[in-house]
Amino acid sequence: MSNETTEKARVASAPVSSREWAPHFWEGCDFFAWIRLLVRNRFAVGWRHLYIALIVTFVSMVHTLLRWLQQAIYGRALRRTPLHEPPLFIIGHWRTGTTLLHELLILDERFSFPNTYQCLEPNHFLLTEGLVKRFLWFLMPSRRPMDNMPAGWDRPQEDEFALCMMGQPSPYLTIAFPNHPPQDQEAFTVRELAPAAQQRWKKAFSAYLQRLAFKDPRRLVLKSPTHSFRLPVLLELFPQAQFIHIVRDPYAVFPSTVNLWKSLYETQGLQTPTYAGLEEYVYNTYTRLYQELEAGKPSVPANHFYELKYEDLIRNPLEVMRALYEHLQLGEFEKVAPRLQKFFEENKGYQTNRYPRLSPEQIQTITERWGGVIQRYGYSAPTPSKEPSR
Numbered sequence: 001m002s003n004e005t006t007e008k009a010r011v012a013s014a015p016v017s018s019r020e021w022a023p024h025f026w027e028g029c030d031f032f033a034w035i036r037l038l039v040r041n042r043f044a045v046g047w048r049h050l051y052i053a054l055i056v057t058f059v060s061m062v063h064t065l066l067r068w069l070q071q072a073i074y075g076r077a078l079r080r081t082p083l084h085e086p087p088l089f090i091i092g093h094w095r096t097g098t099t100l101l102h103e104l105l106i107l108d109e110r111f112s113f114p115n116t117y118q119c120l121e122p123n124h125f126l127l128t129e130g131l132v133k134r135f136l137w138f139l140m141p142s143r144r145p146m147d148n149m150p151a152g153w154d155r156p157q158e159d160e161f162a163l164c165m166m167g168q169p170s171p172y173l174t175i176a177f178p179n180h181p182p183q184d185q186e187a188f189t190v191r192e193l194a195p196a197a198q199q200r201w202k203k204a205f206s207a208y209l210q211r212l213a214f215k216d217p218r219r220l221v222l223k224s225p226t227h228s229f230r231l232p233v234l235l236e237l238f239p240q241a242q243f244i245h246i247v248r249d250p251y252a253v254f255p256s257t258v259n260l261w262k263s264l265y266e267t268q269g270l271q272t273p274t275y276a277g278l279e280e281y282v283y284n285t286y287t288r289l290y291q292e293l294e295a296g297k298p299s300v301p302a303n304h305f306y307e308l309k310y311e312d313l314i315r316n317p318l319e320v321m322r323a324l325y326e327h328l329q330l331g332e333f334e335k336v337a338p339r340l341q342k343f344f345e346e347n348k349g350y351q352t353n354r355y356p357r358l359s360p361e362q363i364q365t366i367t368e369r370w371g372g373v374i375q376r377y378g379y380s381a382p383t384p385s386k387e388p389s390r
Contacts, residue, residue: 028120033167034060066124086240090223095256096248097310102223107339112218122162158224178265188229231296248310255355
């Protein structure tokens with residue numbers, strides 16, 4: 001823990017614009033997923049990204065062969081592997097603190113989680129994870145491209161990336177071709193997909209969780225903002241699942257989310273991004289997320305759903321986590337409290353990224369378009385200013 005937090009403190013002061021080399025997400029695709037992605041986008045790879053496409057084409061063939069080999073070796077055992085406990089889902093909009101909450105919950109040794117390698121190499125991690133993490137640890141950067149959070153093969157990751165690598169429809173495929181219209185928007189809810197595609201998605205997601213459970217039978221904690229749209233589907237698959245929703249000041253979320261997508265388009269895209277329509281996409285997706293979340297919440301039993309504010313978590317972390325544990329009956333909080341205390345003590349100097357202040361026009365637009373969420377959770381507009389924050 002001390003080495004990780006030392007590294008986190010080191011990178012916190014690094015400028016956001018500095019980049020480290022990192023593998024591309026798409027290098028984890030199997031061959032068929034990769035070819036479908038290229039075909040649907042008419043092979044519109046930018047000239048300076050062609051070498052990436054060539055690398056992915058080659059390694060995707062290897063991934064497919066390894067997937068077949070893993071299935072041949074483990075297939076029967078995997079089909080018999082149950083989830084001993086229903087997953088615990090962390091939901092919320094991007095940049096609301098879902099990653100921090102994931103980091104906190106997995107300090108509890110009673111929980112398991114999908115790590116970065118398992119999400120970016122979902123097709124064969126049972127065969128290859130140990131070797132890659134031992135000999136190819138240097139392929140991962142020390143931090144994520146969009147913020148100051150540490151990165152690494154063992155860090156918790158969004159399972160949505162695993163679905164991409166397995167060839168399932170996902171809005172995250174937009175990252176590959178950012179100058180094309182947003183892709184697979186129906187996959188936000190899953191239920192808007194064609195019936196056959198829905199069944200394939202459910203089967204692939206369940207099979208992925210079985211592989212995780214085969215590796216580690218402890219209760220899974222999953223985090224992906226896309227799951228915020230999917231409560232009905234997730235409850236169909238896991239009727240006893242529990243959900244933790246974290247919310248954050250929308251006036252802070254907007255610039256941070258725009259920066260997130262810009263960073264991912266730049267570092268993971270196969271085109272030189274123009275960012276055309278990006279802010280409108282953020283406005284629309286935010287509105288849709290909270291519409292779907294509010295529609296899905298009544299289906300979840302009260303003792304299976306908990307909401308908290310990012311600001312409260314930062315201000316009173318132990319009190320907020322204690323209340324979360326008590327509400328969801330996650331087990332004895334005192335067992336994990338010392339680890340949480342140590343985490344926050346070692347990260348007192350951690351600073352989040354800072355962005356230019358919102359313009360008066362942006363503040364007005366956020367207030368008008370996200371007003372329902374702002375009022376529901378008790379936020380208020382900042383004082384307009386055109387001066388950049390320091």
